[in-house]
Amino acid sequence: MAKRLALTVFILLLFLGTFVLFEAVGTTEVCVTVCYPGELKAEGYSLEDGQIVLKFHTLENSEALREHFEKFEIRCLFCSLDLEKAKVVVNVSGTLLYPAYKDYVMSFDNGRNGKGMHYIASPYNLTSIAEVRIPEGYTFKELKFENNTLQILLSPGGSGGVEVVRSNIIAENQEGLKRGWIKIIYTDGSREWEGRVQTIGGEGECPILIDTG
Structure with missing residues (x-):
């Protein structure tokens, strides 16, 4: 009887200790x-x-x-x-x-x-950074900005993907890009197609996300 009582008390204490530890973590x-x-x-x-x-x-x-x-x-x-x-x-x-x-x-x-x-x-200002989605079959070359248009220049070849770009062009025009005031085009020199900025929520400064339209 005493052994059974001791075992019951031990199990209760073990359960209680586990519960307290779980709550404390x-x-x-x-x-x-x-x-x-x-x-x-x-x-x-x-x-x-x-x-x-x-x-x-x-x-x-x-x-x-x-x-x-x-x-x-x-x-x-x-x-x-x-x-x-x-x-x-x-x-x-x-x-x-x-x-x-x-x-x-x-x-x-x-x-x-x-x-x-x-x-x-980042060690850099996040407002100067863009994640640019590159279409299949192309590689990123450079960014240009003229006539209120952000040009994403591409070279043929490559598997596409995402290019992380840091540029003063992005920093100086981020607000206009986010609000749609600035046009975005992808071009390989022979053809061009529109791009767009994907907005994300959250608090504070963040990179912009650019994808094909």
Whole structure:
């Protein structure tokens, strides 16, 4: 009888301890896109001085701007930090980047249905960056701006995809591009077709997304 009672008490305490531990662990999902001139690798995260620090190191540097997307599952055990409101910092090989854009995202991973946050960070001003969708069979050449028209110059050959472009043309004309005041055309020199800007929600500065119309 005593053994059965002791076993029952042990099971109850174990259940209670598991419940308390589960409630004490705060979790949130943080996604980040880093626009960086080089290849990056994620190293994890840390909680420092009321901030969530997302850590990366540089694998190689390049002149071309690349986008690196990473998802972090942030856990906080017995701490007072509000994970959903905490400031996020991106550490790239010791250089701190402060995201200028954030938005809510939905997560369904591992049966989890809830909100997380998506941030975009870069060592450059995000308003000078555009993600340009390149049609199949072409490669990106350059941008030109004249007669209130943004020209996306293409070269034949290639598999298309997305080109991440940093340009003063984008920075100086972003508002007009977003509002449709500026015409966008793709051209390979022999033919041309219209492009358009896709708008995204969220808070703060962000790159613009340009696609074929």
